[in-house]
Amino acid sequence: MTVLHSAPRYAPFDGALDTLSAALGPMLVAAREEHGEIVLTVARDSIEDALRLLRDTQQYQQLMEMAGVDFPDRAERFEVVYMLLSLTRNHRIMVKVSTDEATPVPTVTTLWPNAGWLEREVFDMYGVLFAGNTDLRRILTDYGFEGHPFRKDFPLTGYHEVRYSEEEKRVVYEPVKLAQDLRQFDFMSPWEGADYILPGDEKAAQTPAPPPVAEPKTTDQPAQTGAGKAANAEAAKKTASNPPAMTVSGKAPGAPDATESRPANKPRAARSIETGDAVKPKRVRKPKTASPKAEGEA
Numbered sequence: 001m002t003v004l005h006s007a008p009r010y011a012p013f014d015g016a017l018d019t020l021s022a023a024l025g026p027m028l029v030a031a032r033e034e035h036g037e038i039v040l041t042v043a044r045d046s047i048e049d050a051l052r053l054l055r056d057t058q059q060y061q062q063l064m065e066m067a068g069v070d071f072p073d074r075a076e077r078f079e080v081v082y083m084l085l086s087l088t089r090n091h092r093i094m095v096k097v098s099t100d101e102a103t104p105v106p107t108v109t110t111l112w113p114n115a116g117w118l119e120r121e122v123f124d125m126y127g128v129l130f131a132g133n134t135d136l137r138r139i140l141t142d143y144g145f146e147g148h149p150f151r152k153d154f155p156l157t158g159y160h161e162v163r164y165s166e167e168e169k170r171v172v173y174e175p176v177k178l179a180q181d182l183r184q185f186d187f188m189s190p191w192e193g194a195d196y197i198l199p200g201d202e203k204a205a206q207t208p209a210p211p212p213v214a215e216p217k218t219t220d221q222p223a224q225t226g227a228g229k230a231a232n233a234e235a236a237k238k239t240a241s242n243p244p245a246m247t248v249s250g251k252a253p254g255a256p257d258a259t260e261s262r263p264a265n266k267p268r269a270a271r272s273i274e275t276g277d278a279v280k281p282k283r284v285r286k287p288k289t290a291s292p293k294a295e296g297e298a
Contacts, residue, residue, distance in 0.1 A: 017031055017032075023054075024054075027053075028041070028042060029043055037093070041095075041096045047082075051082060055084075059086050062112075063112040064085050064092075066115065066119065068125060072153060078098065080096070080128060082094070104129035107130045107133040119136065126150050142171050159176055160176060161175075
């Protein structure tokens with residue numbers, strides 16, 4: 001069952017785009033509404049004035065987030081996105097500015113103190129500079145880290161790894177040590193088999209086959225066994241090709257009779273523990289009982 005609330009998830013944007021465009025005036029570069037959001041592109045040098053106007057006159061009180069975007073094909077490859085929230089209107093808008101690697105963006109720490117850490121994050125990940133930020137340091141990577149990880153041209157592999165050493169109580173740099181070389185797997189079906197030589201199989205393919213035996217060695221004569229006449233004679237009797245002859249009853253000659261019908265042994269007599277002599281079992285007398293006639297006379 002669908003539950004309907006009296007308050008919508010967010011207020012409709014009816015007329016908000018035109019109102020904000022008119023308020024920003026020449027500071028606005030482009031304005032559009034897409035995916036249920038209002039996106040405003042502002043001139044880079046006017047970003048502080050534009051955000052102050054949106055905060056003070058349009059009731060967008062809070063700076064919720066800042067993010068960076070990298071478009072390497074553009075002349076100004078970076079975009080800085082400011083996400084504003086209006087508590088009174090229940091609106092969210094995005095304000096964008098574009099810049100390059102060398103041109104700084106004016107800081108907005110004069111409007112919202114939390115912008116200090118947000119600008120440090122964009123600087124750390126993308127390398128965007130912010131003019132007026134007095135504490136523009138890396139915040140996510142290490143102090144001596146080189147490069148900016150969120151750039152599209154940042155290399156995916158390197159030659160050093162960073163870890164925290166518990167022994168030295170600091171972050172250390174070490175050469176990358178891989179347990180095995182990088183391998184490319186094609187995830188083919190094991191039942192079909194590969195149409196190429198798998199890694200490691202080339203060694204088996206190059207191994208030469210053992211040379212054929214020209215004359216197999218046999219021991220046709222007793223003298224070639226080296227066991228002696230007595231051992232050869234005994235072995236000749238017990239070979240599987242010359243089994244002992246069987247009689248009509250199915251018993252080999254010289255085999256003992258079956259013992260299943262042997263009579264049972266007599267029970268052993270009891271002996272004394274002290275002397276070891278045989279002891280006769282004692283007879284147990286039954287107690288006499290009075291007859292019914294005697295009970296009647298009593």
